[in-house]
Amino acid sequence: MKFIDIEHCYKIYKNGVTALADLTLKIDKGEFVFVIGTTGSGKSTLIKLLYREEKPTKGVVNVGGINVSKLRNGNVYKLRKKLGIVFQDFKLLPKLTVYENVAFGLENQGIKSKDIKPKVLLALERVGLKEKIRSFPNQLSGGEQQRVCIARAIVDEPKLLICDEPTGNLDPATSKEVMKVIDSINKNMGTTIIMATHDREIVNTMKKRVITIENGVLTHDEKKGKYIVDEVVQDSK
Amino acid sequence: MKLFRILSRNINHAFKSVFRNLSLSLASIVCTTITLILVSIAVILTVNVNNFTKGLEEELTILVLMQKGTTEEQDMIAKDEISKIGNVVGENVVYKSKEQVRIETMQKSSDLKSIMETWTDETNPLKSEFIVPVKDIRDMKDTAEQIKEIENIELVNYGEDTVTKLVPIFDVIKKASIVIIGALIIVTVFLICNTIKLTIFARKNEIDIMRLVGVSNTVIRLPFVFEGLFLGIAGSIIPIAATIYGYILAYDNLNGFFVSNIIKLVPPLPFVLYNSLLLLGIGVIVGMLGSYRSVRRYLKI
Numbered sequence: 001m002k003f004i005d006i007e008h009c010y011k012i013y014k015n016g017v018t019a020l021a022d023l024t025l026k027i028d029k030g031e032f033v034f035v036i037g038t039t040g041s042g043k044s045t046l047i048k049l050l051y052r053e054e055k056p057t058k059g060v061v062n063v064g065g066i067n068v069s070k071l072r073n074g075n076v077y078k079l080r081k082k083l084g085i086v087f088q089d090f091k092l093l094p095k096l097t098v099y100e101n102v103a104f105g106l107e108n109q110g111i112k113s114k115d116i117k118p119k120v121l122l123a124l125e126r127v128g129l130k131e132k133i134r135s136f137p138n139q140l141s142g143g144e145q146q147r148v149c150i151a152r153a154i155v156d157e158p159k160l161l162i163c164d165e166p167t168g169n170l171d172p173a174t175s176k177e178v179m180k181v182i183d184s185i186n187k188n189m190g191t192t193i194i195m196a197t198h199d200r201e202i203v204n205t206m207k208k209r210v211i212t213i214e215n216g217v218l219t220h221d222e223k224k225g226k227y228i229v230d231e232v233v234q235d236s237k
Numbered sequence: 238m239k240l241f242r243i244l245s246r247n248i249n250h251a252f253k254s255v256f257r258n259l260s261l262s263l264a265s266i267v268c269t270t271i272t273l274i275l276v277s278i279a280v281i282l283t284v285n286v287n288n289f290t291k292g293l294e295e296e297l298t299i300l301v302l303m304q305k306g307t308t309e310e311q312d313m314i315a316k317d318e319i320s321k322i323g324n325v326v327g328e329n330v331v332y333k334s335k336e337q338v339r340i341e342t343m344q345k346s347s348d349l350k351s352i353m354e355t356w357t358d359e360t361n362p363l364k365s366e367f368i369v370p371v372k373d374i375r376d377m378k379d380t381a382e383q384i385k386e387i388e389n390i391e392l393v394n395y396g397e398d399t400v401t402k403l404v405p406i407f408d409v410i411k412k413a414s415i416v417i418i419g420a421l422i423i424v425t426v427f428l429i430c431n432t433i434k435l436t437i438f439a440r441k442n443e444i445d446i447m448r449l450v451g452v453s454n455t456v457i458r459l460p461f462v463f464e465g466l467f468l469g470i471a472g473s474i475i476p477i478a479a480t481i482y483g484y485i486l487a488y489d490n491l492n493g494f495f496v497s498n499i500i501k502l503v504p505p506l507p508f509v510l511y512n513s514l515l516l517l518g519i520g521v522i523v524g525m526l527g528s529y530r531s532v533r534r535y536l537k538i
């Protein structure tokens with residue numbers, strides 16, 4: 001079984017929308033995968049299946065040996081402890097400092113402060129924000145805030161980092177910076193990365209595996225893919 | 238240690254949020270306080286009334302005197318009739334023949350002894366008697382009326398009328414207080430539930446992030462459970478203090494009796510301690526119920 005193993009998955013929301021149809025996808029440990037597709041194609045739904053925000057209507061989702069599709073609500077935290085998640089909106093707590101935001105999960109898990117500190121400092125170093133540990137989120141730029149989120153996601157050294165449009169709110173230059181951080185996490189820590197994005201520039205320059213979803217169906221899966229959505233799909237044929 | 242860290246972190250949170258929603262928290266605490274004071278009064282009344290009526294039930298029996306000169310056979314027929322009455326504890330009816338009454342009286346008084354010694358069965362002017370215990374003193378009057386109807390019975394005597402009339406009144410008070418307290422407890426649970434709902438909404442972001450970074454549901458719920466506990470326990474402080482001081486003070490001032498010498502109060506120790514434990518227990522349960530309800534309804538995890 002692969003590190004991430006999705007077999008014939010369907011997701012039909014309660015309102016009847018079929019967001020994913022017969023999706024099969026296998027990803028190895030350490031891979032870097034982009035998920036692209038037009039808006040409403042089902043990228044976020046796929047991501048949500050991975051961290052068990054949604055359950056598949058049909059099919060099996062396996063992440064790192066955990067059968068996510070069968071996971072009970074009370075056990076979801078066991079999965080989430082093992083992965084990092086980054087969103088377009090940063091979801092930082094405004095009243096906590098950068099350090100406290102990154103340490104938040106570990107502290108709530110009851111880990112000793114003296115064990116938390118080196119982890120937090122290392123994570124912040126990896127995203128290049130070691131000098132800002134005492135700042136509050138509103139004192140940071142968008143790119144810096146997103147890097148804090150990444151630090152929070154990787155602080156417990158997860159095997160998988162899931163990103164849903166992490167650069168969606170950032171300008172191209174800042175996006176590049178953030179992508180550099182994510183790429184280095186993939187290279188230096190061996191973390192598997194799955195990232196949903198609309199950013200053509202990023203996908204085309206990074207030359208990673210690219211998965212294209214159209215109307216909930218996986219249509220393309222290329223080893224060193226390009227951004228092939230809409231008109232580009234026709235051009236390439 | 239890990240548990241301790243999680244607990245202390247969450248107790249801290251719970252404590253802060255009591256102050257953050259101060260007005261609603263205070264409302265919850267005051268409501269709990271009022272409820273518990275009423276509970277305490279009701280418990281004090283009930284326990285004392287129970288204590289008092291139990292004493293009554295043990296003491297109050299109907300005394301039945303036969304007519305002068307009845308034979309033992311006639312007495313036995315009357316005894317059977319009395320025992321058949323529904324409210325009478327048939328097997329405990331005590332019969333004393335006039336001969337027994339004579340002997341008992343002679344034992345008690347040496348003055349009477351010399352006179353009574355000369356009486357024979359024929360000349361004995363005393364009357365045979367029955368001591369009739371009843372099951373329910375509320376129906377004592379009816380029972381006495383029924384006994385009066387029986388042949389050869391001269392006199393039926395039972396305990397103080399005013400006392401037996403009090404008992405059904407106590408009953409009504411007991412039932413009314415249960416209803417009022419029940420309603421108050423429900424209101425209190427709702428108020429606490431609402432207070433905690435506000436906290437949950439105020440911390441919605443934080444809860445979302447906790448779920449995201451893999452904090453277990455138990456730990457997420459913990460601060461809200463503690464908050465409910467705080468509110469319940471805080472609300473029981475004044476009632477407990479009032480119960481302990483108030484009851485001991487009242488007991489001492491009244492010398493252990495209420496209104497008149499017939500109503501004896503239950504001694505304060507260990508009664509007030511049990512009562513305080515009960516109040517604390519209700520406070521804790523009400524707090525937990527309120528937070529449980531909130532967590533169930535508004536914390537969808």
Ligand SMILES: Nc1ncnc2c1ncn2[C@@H]1O[C@H](COP(=O)(O)OP(=O)(O)OP(=O)(O)O)[C@@H](O)[C@H]1O
Nearest residue numbers: 013014015017019038039040041042043044045046
């Ligand atoms: N909770 C939900 N309930 C009902 N329908 C939903 C829900 N979430 C998503 N959908 C629908 O499922 C489809 C796929 O949505 P999804 O969010 O996965 O798209 P997406 O590819 O992430 O889009 P975008 O690029 O805009 O983020 C859409 O038609 C959307 O309206």
Ligand SMILES: [Mg+2]
Nearest residue numbers: 043044045164
């Ligand atoms: Mg999306």
